[in-house]
Amino acid sequence: MPRKVEIYDTTLRDGMQREGISVSVDEKVQIALRLDRLGVHFIEGGFPGSNPKDVEFYQMMAGRRLRTARLAAFGMTHRRGLPPHRDPLIRELLKVDTPVAAIVGKSWKLHTQKVLHAGLEENLKMIEDTVRYLTGKGRDVFYDAEHFFDGFRDDAGYAMRTLTAAADGGATRLVLCDTNGATLPGEAAEIVRHVCQTFPDIKVGIHAHNDSDCAVAVSLMAVEAGAAQVQGTINGYGERCGNANLVSVIPALKLKMGMEAISDARLAGLTEASHFVAEVANISPEPHQPYTGENAFAHKGGLHVSAALKDARTFEHVDPARVGNEQRILVSELAGRATVMKKAAELGIDLSQKQDALNRVLKRLKEKEHQGYHYEVAGASFELFLRRELGLHRDVIELDNFRVIVQKRKRAVISEAKIVLKDERDGHAIAFAEGNGPVNALDMALRELLPRRYPKLAGELALIQLVNYKVRILNEHQGTGAVTRVLLDSSDGQSQWGTIGVSENIIAASWEALTDSLEYGLIKRRRR
Ligand SMILES: [Zn+2]
Numbered sequence: 001m002p003r004k005v006e007i008y009d010t011t012l013r014d015g016m017q018r019e020g021i022s023v024s025v026d027e028k029v030q031i032a033l034r035l036d037r038l039g040v041h042f043i044e045g046g047f048p049g050s051n052p053k054d055v056e057f058y059q060m061m062a063g064r065r066l067r068t069a070r071l072a073a074f075g076m077t078h079r080r081g082l083p084p085h086r087d088p089l090i091r092e093l094l095k096v097d098t099p100v101a102a103i104v105g106k107s108w109k110l111h112t113q114k115v116l117h118a119g120l121e122e123n124l125k126m127i128e129d130t131v132r133y134l135t136g137k138g139r140d141v142f143y144d145a146e147h148f149f150d151g152f153r154d155d156a157g158y159a160m161r162t163l164t165a166a167a168d169g170g171a172t173r174l175v176l177c178d179t180n181g182a183t184l185p186g187e188a189a190e191i192v193r194h195v196c197q198t199f200p201d202i203k204v205g206i207h208a209h210n211d212s213d214c215a216v217a218v219s220l221m222a223v224e225a226g227a228a229q230v231q232g233t234i235n236g237y238g239e240r241c242g243n244a245n246l247v248s249v250i251p252a253l254k255l256k257m258g259m260e261a262i263s264d265a266r267l268a269g270l271t272e273a274s275h276f277v278a279e280v281a282n283i284s285p286e287p288h289q290p291y292t293g294e295n296a297f298a299h300k301g302g303l304h305v306s307a308a309l310k311d312a313r314t315f316e317h318v319d320p321a322r323v324g325n326e327q328r329i330l331v332s333e334l335a336g337r338a339t340v341m342k343k344a345a346e347l348g349i350d351l352s353q354k355q356d357a358l359n360r361v362l363k364r365l366k367e368k369e370h371q372g373y374h375y376e377v378a379g380a381s382f383e384l385f386l387r388r389e390l391g392l393h394r395d396v397i398e399l400d401n402f403r404v405i406v407q408k409r410k411r412a413v414i415s416e417a418k419i420v421l422k423d424e425r426d427g428h429a430i431a432f433a434e435g436n437g438p439v440n441a442l443d444m445a446l447r448e449l450l451p452r453r454y455p456k457l458a459g460e461l462a463l464i465q466l467v468n469y470k471v472r473i474l475n476e477h478q479g480t481g482a483v484t485r486v487l488l489d490s491s492d493g494q495s496q497w498g499t500i501g502v503s504e505n506i507i508a509a510s511w512e513a514l515t516d517s518l519e520y521g522l523i524k525r526r527r528r
Contacts, residue, residue: 002260005253006229008042008142008175008205009035009246011277012057013074016046017239021281024468025056026496031277032061035234036069038273039262040246044072048096049089058096068266072100072142077130080118084133094137101134102175103127104144107162108151120158124165131169142229143171144207149183152191160198173203173229178218181211181241189221196226205229208244210236215244220252223259234277235289247274248290255318264322271324272376279377279487282470291323298328337362347383349390361389371502372474372483378500380490380520381513396454396522397446397515398422404438404507417441419449429453439469439510446518457522463492464521466514471506488513492521 012028015021023031028045035043045061046054054073061071075093078084085091093101105127106112112123127143134141143166145151151159163174176195178188188208196204206222206229208215219230230253236245247270253259254267274292278285287294297320312319312327320326326338340362344351351358368385375382387393400420407414415438423429431449435441443466451458468489475482486501486509497520501512 002258004228004260005223006042006203006205007040007246007250007261008044008072008229008231009040009069009233010044010074010207010231010243011035011233011237011246013044013046013054014239014243015233015237018237018242019239021237021283023281025053025060026467027280028053028057029060029064031234031280032057032069032071033064034273034276036066037266038269039068039266041069042072042100043069044074044102045098047074049075049092055092055096058098062097068262070100070140071098072102073098074102074104077103077105077123077126078133080116080122080126084130090130090133093134094139099140100142101139102142102144103130103134103166103171104146104177105130105162105166106147106151107145107159108147109155109158111147111151124161127162128165128169131166131171135170141166141169141171142173142175142205143167143169144175144177146177147179148176149178149188149191150180160195163195163199167199167202171202173205174199175205175207175229175231176222176227177207178209178215179207181209181215183208183214183218184212185214185217185221188218189225192222192225192227203228205231206244207231209238210241210243210245213241215242216248216252219244219249220257223253223257235274235283235286237277237281237283245289247292251291251318251323255322267322268324275374275376279374282472282487284472284474285374291318292325294328296320297325340365343382344386347386349386349392357390361386364389372485373500373502374485375500378487378498378513380497381499381516384499384516384520393519393523395515396457396519397450399511399515402442402445402511404441406438415441417445419445421449421453423453438507439514442507442511443514446514450518460492460522460525461518463525464518465491465493466517467491467496469510471509474502484509486510486513488517490517490521492525495524497521497524 032043045057048055073093073096075089078087078090106116106123112118112120131141131143145162148159166174204227206219206227208218230249232244232246232249234246236242250261253261271292275285290296297316299315341351384393398421400422402419405416415435418432421429429449431445433441433444433448435444447461450461466488470487472485473482474485483502483504484506488499489496499513499516501509503509
């Protein structure tokens with residue numbers, strides 16, 4: 001029987017500490033649902049005491065049924081001099097009502113005395129009392145031993161006593177945190193083994209940071225030494241140098257160490273999940289990331305290509321399909337075929353008998369990707385792309401031209417748009433509108449114009465709202481210079497969809513994402 005290892009994801013809490021990441025509550029929910037689909041066992045959504053956004057996240061998750069994951073909320077040992085039931089942070093933690101509560105406490109003498117200003121015995125009591133209180137409230141309590149490895153190096157006896165306190169309070173997991181990321185894998189393994197032997201009846205977890213570039217190695221060694229839970233984040237996001245990257249940890253556990261972590265079918269969704277989280281966080285997916293990067297199984301050198309084609313094992317450490325990635329031979333026309341067929345089938349379009357159409361779509365898709373289109377979070381634009389290429393969609397919005405003027409007058413900045421649509425019946429259809437920015441002005445002008453031309457659409461159109469607008473400058477494609485990419489999320493109150501626009505000009509990119517959003521919204525409403 002393979003040993004089971006729990007995957008505890010903290011992308012939504014620790015991962016969000018990475019500089020430059022900021023996601024809305026709605027985006028956090030999207031990430032949580034994707035993580036559940038990936039099959040992680042625990043999702044830590046945030047620190048309810050610290051942030052009203054996190055409380056809102058748990059409220060929004062309350063009605064959702066998760067398939068594989070249990071939700072965890074993060075908190076700390078109660079404040080000095082304030083019993084747990086009166087500590088406001090602990091009250092917030094109970095209010096969000098998750099099955100799991102992760103409680104962080106101090107393991108290091110130095111930290112206890114210098115930062116917490118607590119006595120050593122007092123700290124032990126705070127740990128035990130907090131854990132016991134939450135356990136009594138029906139929570140499954142995971143105890144996060146902050147700075148455990150530093151504390152162990154400084155005074156192993158005291159560090160171990162903090163774990164005993166948590167265990168006495170009823171903690172069901174003792175999670176050893178390498179908070180500073182200082183520990184090397186060999187030493188980590190020794191310490192984890194010692195803890196596992198001391199607490200044979202409690203599952204031990206590992207929470208490693210990557211400051212020594214060893215977070216994944218420390219996590220895997222900890223599992224070898226007996227740890228039953230790995231905490232980390234998707235793509236290794238986290239403050240400073242990041243957290244243990246679950247995208248590397250999960251396949252290593254499964255494919256190389258023979259552990260049971262997530263199912264084979266779910267593992268095949270790893271690449272998509274990794275890219276999805278990157279796109280939602282508005283960070284370019286790292287092309288050289290192990291397992292899921294675009295180049296992780298790309299072969300360029302002539303000899304490598306022929307060897308890899310004869311037997312992929314010559315230059316591939318695992319079968320890319322196991323993690324949902326694919327071999328990419330940089331000259332091959334075949335790559336992506338299965339992916340496109342599968343996606344088309346999901347949209348009800350059968351391409352299996354239409355080889356010519358499929359080849360054409362693939363060729364166009366490659367051109368688009370080269371220009372900077374990535375469809376992971378722009379599913380609506382991908383569907384429109386396919387339908388247009390296959391002649392299954394006629395655009396409602398046919399532009400003749402638009403003009404946008406932005407004028408700054410004293411303190412006010414005014415944006416005005418003029419849109420001229422092609423109109424075969426009565427010459428040109430024109431609308432003007434003002435907005436709080438150029439894209440908003442274009443949106444307003446379209447909403448003015450479309451109902452006039454298509455009165456039946458007026459009601460439908462009014463339901464479609466833009467909920468999120470993200471811009472990124474892409475510099476990654478040599479030869480084409482920098483381009484701007486715009487991602488839009490829209491909603492009709494019942495569901496949400498994403499669209500994309502790419503151009504050297506930000507307004508043109510926004511226009512493309514905007515019109516795709518409306519086109520798609522209208523198809524969707526009509527289908528209902
Ligand atoms: Zn951490």
